[in-house]
Amino acid sequence: MENECVFCRxxxxxxxxxxxxxxxxxxxxxxxxxxxxxxxxxxPKVHYNTLYDMPQDQYLYMLTIARAIAFAMLLVQGAKNVDILYTSELVKGNITPHAILHLIPRYENDALSYTWQPQRMSEDELSALASKISSAINSVKEGAKPAAQEKTAVQEVKAGEKQEEKPVEKKIELKPKPVVY
Ligand SMILES: [Zn+2]
Known part of the structure; x- marks a missing residue:
């Protein structure tokens, strides 16, 4: 599967x-x-289906690099801000098969906009939802995994006949190397 992934290519x-x-x-x-x-x-050079499959250190490292690149865009592109966007392949309609972040510089009068219809929720509904998510965060901190991640793991076992050839997670190396064009 990784061989067919456009981002791995x-x-x-x-x-x-x-x-x-x-x-x-x-x-x-x-x-x-x-x-x-x-x-x-x-x-990320290693193929992960979603951000949620990434080891914590890899994920934090990606965010560090994303922010550095965003700063660079502010310096040279004349951007007013930079949006950092992630869309999961697990969301209907999105076919991104590799955990990537989008950095989108924003300019005065650019053509991009995010719109949604604000939903109405009662105080009771907001309170119940806050409590539910808050409890789930505590469970995650204690090691609980979301269902999506379990599903991904199962898919990898089924699809990956050569599991031993899965890329070995590399140690974080902070030293950048020159880009070759
Ligand atoms: Zn990939």
């Missing part, structure tokens, strides 16, 4: 891309169909 340089940053763990490339100029994809 970008990482292995089997697809042309426009890299702006690379180190041992992360490759960041320009989106070739950007929402705004400078729209960047932050791609």
């Amino acid at each position: 970008i990482v292995s340089k089997n697809l042309k891309s426009y890299p702006i940053y690379e180190d041992n763990n992360i490759l960041a490339v320009l989106d070739i169909n950007p929402a705004t100029a400078g729209h960047t994809l932050i791609i």
Whole structure:
């Protein structure tokens, strides 16, 4: 499955891309169909289906790199802000098979907007929901895993005949290496 993943093919340089940053763990490339100029994809080099499958240190490292790249965009792109966006493949309609972050620079009068219809909730409903999610956070801190992650793990076992060939998680290496075009 990883071999067919478009982002793994970008990482292995089997697809042309426009890299702006690379180190041992992360490759960041320009989106070739950007929402705004400078729209960047932050791609972990190891294939994870979702952010929730990533080890904590890898995830935190990706966020650190994302923020550094966002700062760079503010410096050189004249952006007013940078949106950091993640959409899971588990959400209907999204086909992203690899845990990536989108960095989208925002400019005055750009064409991008997020809209939704605000939902009405009563005080009782808000209170009950806050309590429910709060309890779940405590469970997660104690080691509970969401169902989606269990499902992913099961799928990997079924699909991965060669499980032993799964990429070994690399140690975090903070030293960036030069991007090769
Ligand atoms: Zn992939």
